[in-house]
Amino acid sequence: MATKEEKVLEEYISRNNLKITRQRRCVLKAFLDCENHVSAEELYNTVTETESNIGLATVYRTLALLIRSGLASEMDFGDGQKRYEHRYKHKHHDHMICTECGKIIEFTNPIIEKLQDEIAAQNGFTITSHKLDLFGNCSDCK
Amino acid sequence: MATKEEKVLEEYISRNNLKITRQRRCVLKAFLDCENHVSAEELYNTVTETESNIGLATVYRTLALLIRSGLASEMDFGDGQKRYEHRYKHKHHDHMICTECGKIIEFTNPIIEKLQDEIAAQNGFTITSHKLDLFGNCSDCK
DNA sequence: GTTGCTGCAAAGTGTTTGCACCCTG
DNA sequence: CAGGGTGCAAACACTTTGCAGCAAC
Numbered sequence: 490m491a492t493k494e495e496k497v498l499e500e501y502i503s504r505n506n507l508k509i510t511r512q513r514r515c516v517l518k519a520f521l522d523c524e525n526h527v528s529a530e531e532l533y534n535t536v537t538e539t540e541s542n543i544g545l546a547t548v549y550r551t552l553a554l555l556i557r558s559g560l561a562s563e564m565d566f567g568d569g570q571k572r573y574e575h576r577y578k579h580k581h582h583d584h585m586i587c588t589e590c591g592k593i594i595e596f597t598n599p600i601i602e603k604l605q606d607e608i609a610a611q612n613g614f615t616i617t618s619h620k621l622d623l624f625g626n627c628s629d630c631k
Numbered sequence: 632m633a634t635k636e637e638k639v640l641e642e643y644i645s646r647n648n649l650k651i652t653r654q655r656r657c658v659l660k661a662f663l664d665c666e667n668h669v670s671a672e673e674l675y676n677t678v679t680e681t682e683s684n685i686g687l688a689t690v691y692r693t694l695a696l697l698i699r700s701g702l703a704s705e706m707d708f709g710d711g712q713k714r715y716e717h718r719y720k721h722k723h724h725d726h727m728i729c730t731e732c733g734k735i736i737e738f739t740n741p742i743i744e745k746l747q748d749e750i751a752a753q754n755g756f757t758i759t760s761h762k763l764d765l766f767g768n769c770s771d772c773k
Numbered sequence: 774g775t776t777g778c779t780g781c782a783a784a785g786t787g788t789t790t791g792c793a794c795c796c797t798g
Numbered sequence: 799c800a801g802g803g804t805g806c807a808a809a810c811a812c813t814t815t816g817c818a819g820c821a822a823c
Binding site for chain 3: 648650651652653670671672687688691692711712713
Binding site: 563565567585587588594596598600601604605608609612613614615616617618619620621622623624625626627628631 | 743746750756761762765770
């Protein structure tokens with residue numbers, strides 16, 4: 490059975506004269522199974538659990554494809570590696586990152602978003618995206 | 632004449648049994664002269680304009696020292712390199728980053744900060760720092 | 774069969790580290 | 799004159815790329 494995400498990917502692929510491959514299916518599947526905010530390395534480890542001979546380069550290339558097709562977006566929490574987020578099922582949200590245990594709590598606040606728009610407008614600035622990260626300690630790591 | 636920042640650094644250095652060197656003075660001076668949000672490479676280029684034989688490693692090591700002494704803080708705007716901000720003279724602020732020309736507009740909004748604290752409290756989260764970046768286009772790059 | 778895709782290894786990029794010598798305190 | 803600091807080059811961690819063979823359409 491094809492998930493909604495598989496269809497999105499397939500459509501993007503056929504629209505751009507690309508090809509659907511076993512590896513791309515695998516990476517997409519693993520990406521969807523993974524918790525949100527995976528790193529390439531983590532995703533690679535997950536993928537190779539079931540398909541041992543997929544290269545790390547393919548994971549990176551497929552992640553780039555997922556980004557282009559709108560299924561994933563790239564995040565950087567400043568820990569030295571990029572992390573990837575599900576974009577199709579999760580809508581936009583901000584993050585609280587526990588610097589002790591790495592836990593990530595997602596949240597959104599419409600008032601903050603509105604204030605951002607106002608501030609931008611006051612400065613003649615047009616927002617295309619934003620990110621709000623709170624760093625600190627979660628309730629388990631006090 | 633010693634700037635306030637030089638005094639802060641010297642105090643940190645003597646408090647920790649470290650040493651003041653020509654190179655550290657140079658890097659600090661260049662850092663203060665630079666626009667805010669320099670990268671290590673940019674700072675290195677500025678420094679070597681006047682002191683040609685300073686190593687890039689020294690710039691990195693001195694930046695780490697400036698961070699420890701509270702004069703600088705590390706930023707990451709997702710462009711693949713860390714950037715460094717004046718901390719002693721500038722107080723905390725958020726950023727609007729023009730993805731076209733790279734211009735950075737700084738701002739703060741007390742209501743947003745207050746909302747952040749409330750949201751964190753609701754989740755049992757203790758904030759130690761936060762960052763809010765708005766990406767888009769400035770008025771010159773519409 | 775053409776053209777894109779893959780795995781591998783090599784190259785790249787930004788940053789850190791090991792080491793012998795140098796300089797500050 | 800002891801111990802930290804420096805420049806250099808090598809090492810690092812993460813990511814990207816070149817290439818020859820392979821597979822999808």
